[in-house]
Amino acid sequence: MSLIDRTILEWAWMSEKGYPDLNNENDLKVFESMFGFKIQERKGENEAEIIKRLVSKFPEKYSTMSDAFRVANKEGIDNNEFIDDLKAVTDSSIQVKTTPPKIAPNPSGSFFFFQFTYEDKEIGIVLASGGNKGNKFETVVANDLQKFIEGGKDFTYQSLIEKMIKEFKLTPTNFKIKEEGKRNQKRPLIFTPEGPVLGTPIKSDKQAQSIAETLTDITLIVNNKPIYISLKFGNTLTFFNPGVKKIFTEEDIKSGKIKTESGIALLETLGIDNELFCRVFNEYKEDGTGTNFSEYHEISNADPEKLYNLLHSGIGHGYYMLKGTDSGGTDLFLVTEEYVKKASRPTSGVTIRYGGAGGTAKRVDIVFTTAVYRMTLNIRSKSKRVAPTNLMGDYKPI
Numbered sequence: 498m499s500l501i502d503r504t505i506l507e508w509a510w511m512s513e514k515g516y517p518d519l520n521n522e523n524d525l526k527v528f529e530s531m532f533g534f535k536i537q538e539r540k541g542e543n544e545a546e547i548i549k550r551l552v553s554k555f556p557e558k559y560s561t562m563s564d565a566f567r568v569a570n571k572e573g574i575d576n577n578e579f580i581d582d583l584k585a586v587t588d589s590s591i592q593v594k595t596t597p598p599k600i601a602p603n604p605s606g607s608f609f610f611f612q613f614t615y616e617d618k619e620i621g622i623v624l625a626s627g628g629n630k631g632n633k634f635e636t637v638v639a640n641d642l643q644k645f646i647e648g649g650k651d652f653t654y655q656s657l658i659e660k661m662i663k664e665f666k667l668t669p670t671n672f673k674i675k676e677e678g679k680r681n682q683k684r685p686l687i688f689t690p691e692g693p694v695l696g697t698p699i700k701s702d703k704q705a706q707s708i709a710e711t712l713t714d715i716t717l718i719v720n721n722k723p724i725y726i727s728l729k730f731g732n733t734l735t736f737f738n739p740g741v742k743k744i745f746t747e748e749d750i751k752s753g754k755i756k757t758e759s760g761i762a763l764l765e766t767l768g769i770d771n772e773l774f775c776r777v778f779n780e781y782k783e784d785g786t787g788t789n790f791s792e793y794h795e796i797s798n799a800d801p802e803k804l805y806n807l808l809h810s811g812i813g814h815g816y817y818m819l820k821g822t823d824s825g826g827t828d829l830f831l832v833t834e835e836y837v838k839k840a841s842r843p844t845s846g847v848t849i850r851y852g853g854a855g856g857t858a859k860r861v862d863i864v865f866t867t868a869v870y871r872m873t874l875n876i877r878s879k880s881k882r883v884a885p886t887n888l889m890g891d892y893k894p895i
Contacts, residue, residue, distance in 0.1 A: 541565030543618045550586035557881040558582070566604075567623045576609055577681035579624050587615045595679075597633050609633075634730040634821045635678045635714050642674050642717075657819075657827040664829070671720055678714035678728065682706075684811075686739045686888070688759050692766050692803025694810035695737050708813030715819075725816035727832075731823070736890040737811040741876060747884045750775045763888075766804055767863050767874065768797025769849055774861055774876075777851050778883050781859040791856030796846040797863070808841035808872070811890050840869040859883050871895060 544566040551559045551568060559582075560569040570579075580593045596603040596610040603610035605623045612621045641652040645662065646669050652658040661667065687696040697711040713725035744760045753775050755761055764771055773793055780788040814837040820828045830836075843865045850862040853875075860877035870892040876885045 543620050544622050547583070547586065547615070547620055547622065551582060554586055555582055562625060564623075566621060567625050570624050576611075576624070577679055579611065580679060581681065583611065583613070583622075587613075591615055595636075597636055635676060635728050638728065638819070639674055639676050639715055642715075645669060646672075646674075654821075654825075654827055657829065660829060665717060665719055665724055667717075667719065673718045675716040675718065676714070677716055682711050684711060684737055684739055686741070686744065686759070686763070688762050692800065692806045693759070693763050694806055695739060696810075707815060708810075709816035712813055712816055726819050726829075727816050728819045728821070730821045732893060734820075734892055736892060738879075738887045738889045740886060741888050742884070742886050745774075745876070745885050750778050750884055753779070766800050766807060767849070768799035768847060769861060769863070770851075773851050777861055778859055778885065781852075781857070781883055785857050787857055788852070789856040790852035793849075793851045794856070795849060797849045799843075799847040799863070801843065804843060804847070805841050808867075808890075809837055812837045812840050836869070840867055842867055843872075844868055860885070866895065869895060 541564065548559070548561060548565070548568045552561055558571055558574060560571055562569050574582075576595055580595075583593060584591060591613045593611055593613045596612070598605050598607050598609065602612075602621070603623070604621075605625075608623050608625050610621060610623055612619070614620070637653050638657070641654055641658045642661070644652060645658060645667070648669060665672070682698055684695045684697060686693050697706045697708055700706050709725040710723075712727040714728040715726045717724040717726065741760075741763075744757055744763060745755055746757065746760075749755045749757060749760065753772060755764060755771050755775065761771070764774060770793075773790070776788065777790060812832070814832045814834050816832055818828075818830055818832050845866045847863060847865045850856075850864060852858050853860045853862055858877075860875050863872075863874040863876075865872055871894075873889075873891045875889045875891065876887075877889065878884060878886045880886060
């Protein structure tokens with residue numbers, strides 16, 4: 498048992514409710530009497546060094562804050578990406594534990610807390626403004642399912658858990674829970690004669706992993722068989738976001754024309770004009786005074802079959818989609834082959850918006866609808882750089 502776990506157990510044993518409550522003044526006094534400092538006044542020397550490394554390596558993402566154990570999340574990255582960045586500045590083998598706000602030992606009432614051991618030091622960092630709602634949704638659903646295993650009957654998402662129990666024929670003893678969202682598995686673009694498609698990781702037996710295995714955030718092992726569940730939270734959601742830095746190189750963009758074979762293939766699939774595409778990024782001005790490309794917005798000559806293949810590979814099937822909303826509503830359904838066919842086939846013209854909707858942004862949007870979604874594919878930078886880094890597959894249900 499780690500020092501962190503022992504600390505929590507001892508503190509819990511001495512707390513009024515049997516568990517630490519950061520809103521309980523007596524519980525906070527117990528902690529101070531045990532360890533000699535207040536949670537809110539922790540010094541953060543160990544954390545400051547790690548945060549210094551993060552800011553130095555990823556200045557576009559992070560900045561320091563007045564509290565030495567907090568780091569500012571400038572780009573709104575999610576928990577998984579933050580964990581990857583922590584490993585990049587420490588050790589790839591560290592085991593990072595995340596704690597939602599208002600749950601001990603997290604000192605923050607609003608943001609997620611990340612704990613790990615590095616060089617025999619216990620580190621705890623608050624990612625300010627980085628408490629991704631999707632990550633919290635996954636944690637709460639998994640906790641509800643664990644509560645059912647332990648004999649509980651009252652859940653945060655009562656109707657959802659009751660539906661899952663019925664849908665998957667769950668009993669407290671016939672399934673196990675695997676939280677897998679933190680794996681954040683990469684899905685690179687692969688270029689085939691049928692057009693660009695989204696790939697999946699290669700397993701140890703050198704076979705491609707299934708899309709369902711790749712997209713899963715919570716896997717239930719029911720009677721030794723897996724049920725894959727992909728969780729989404731909010732209104733505008735993302736199916737995929739592969740990197741494109743090697744496809745649309747800065748050198749090509751500055752030259753005024755994409756020359757890589759893969760870059761040309763992707764532009765042709767989406768019906769994007771090569772030279773206009775480069776102009777969007779070369780003529781972009783941060784103050785909004787750059788060229789306004791609104792006059793070039795048009796219905797493209799996208800390749801319908803190749804676009805369909807791209808979407809089909811990106812959405813996939815064979816897994817359950819679980820959506821959550823701020824109002825507390827949820828929607829659970831199986832993504833079948835029939836469903837993904839409807840979701841992937843454009844039912845409208847494909848509009849290209851150079852410079853985004855306003856015409857002056859450092860992005861190119863590809864907008865259309867299917868029988869199921871309003872799709873916006875966008876090629877843009879996920880950092881402060883101008884040249885594009887990712888192809889985002891965003892959608893809203895119709």
